[in-house]
Amino acid sequence: MNTVTDVITQPAFPAITGQRDTMAVTKLDTPLEKTVGNPFVEKPRMTCRDVFVHYGESCAIKDVSIDVAGNEVLAMIGPSGCGKSTFLRCLNRMNDTVSSCRVSGEIRLDDMNIYDASVDVVPLRARVGMVFQKPNPFPKSIYDNIAYGPKIHGLTRNKAELDEVVETSLKKAGLWTEVKDRLAEPGTGLSGGQQQRLCIARAIAVSPEVILMDEPCSALDPIATAKIEELIAELRTQYSIVIVTHAMQQASRVSQRTAYFHLGNLVEVGATEHIFTNPKHRLTEDYITGRFG
């Protein structure tokens, strides 16, 4: 039986050995111990039960169970390679694009098991949108960047409706006043922060219920970051947001609940203020106090 201390002394430990950007995977398929804190909520939007993720032989996520509530921001933190991004990508089946990746367990969006054989990923990804680490607008106009999703999903019937969707999405993303006079200009010509808000507007345009954000601010300067964080707080009133972040201050500023991942295990979940002021698990405490990570 592996104990927590065994794992810390393992050489594969990414933060200590300096392999920061490689996916840390161990041969331990067994969960270390039960998650500390209550990962479940009263009225969940998404429920994840006993989720394992394997890349070939190695196990990247070990028996994770957690809920995502409606209208909340759930932050996922942890050292590099702890599996938080991998887990995030399970929630809209982006891992499907990696051929060696296998996901087991159950992930439900409302009442639908999203890994059910009958589920089509296309409408699923419209319901669970995603924003990436690096702003990645299409090399097209600002207008077309937003219009892309509604077009492929056939959400609008005519140009007027599409115009309206573009305008509301940009307004929700707080970008409308900045770009309304140059919708025909390429999206790649905007500043980094504006590009990221454009990507958020693009995700909103297909009316998702959940928005996944994979370190959305790590490529941005502090001012642009502050704007995105403000935006996240506003978006919470309409969407559920799951955000993976390296910046603990960011997690404490934007989220209501925080989940701490470590080597593929969900170590601790709880209300954000509790996790940051009074962590129960030693690993969480070590990470939050900056002893590693």
Added chain:
Amino acid sequence: MIRFAERFVVFFSLACTALLFFCIAVVTVYVLWRGLDAFSISLIFGGVDPLDALLGRRPVFDGLFPAIVGTLLLVVSAIVVAAPVGIATGIYLADYASPRWRVTLSALFDVLAGLPSIVIGLAGFTITIYLHRLFPGRIGPCLLISALSLGFLVLPYVIRSTQLALESLPATLRLTAPALGARHWQNIYRVLLPASTSGILGGIILAIGRAAEDTAVILLTGVVASAGLPRSLLEQYEALPFFIYYISSQYTTTQELEMGFAAAFLLLVLCGSLFLLAYGLERLLARRFVFR
């Protein structure tokens, strides 16, 4: 020592570039200089009025006009054959094939790219004979068979450049559209292909050059020294590279040899114009992708 090595590398690469440029300049200038005396309107149109020739009112027998038209038709039809097939195959290799198939097929297409054109010419020739037996009197060596053979010759360039262009796109661009719910083909058609336009057109430009200059394939599949303008794809035709080959091996007077040089220069100009056209098309498509 390190500084010396650095200087040596700079000097060496500069010298190689200069040498190459010098060679190109020498060939071009020499061809132009030798052919200069032969340049005139009658070189292209013979004794026929240019307007009459262009409108097809009178045939040209002693000028290069039919050969120029023949080469143009050949290049265009070879690209029309090769581009769709090549791009589709490139997409399959880059986006759908399993890793093992990808490696195997890529190696095969590389072999195909290295195949001597005379071998493809022979294959075309064999097919012509077979078709001739099947439809006696109706199908012989002709523009269509040459175009198909040339298309086959240039296919690997289009396939490999499409594949490489698609595979070298940034991984983030590849994931963007699927994250919005696009299907794989929607991603390819709307995002990946437009983003790799310039790479694909690079392959097509190579293919144009190869199709315009190749002599061995057309020699065996339908080109003749004198045919006039082809009236259909099933007729024999003239072509510039074949004229150059023919005149330089069979010339009887210096004037005829000069005509060969002039034809060589015309072929260079023709290829150059086709490249410019393809380049312009690339710019236009790239702009359309961004500002649509």
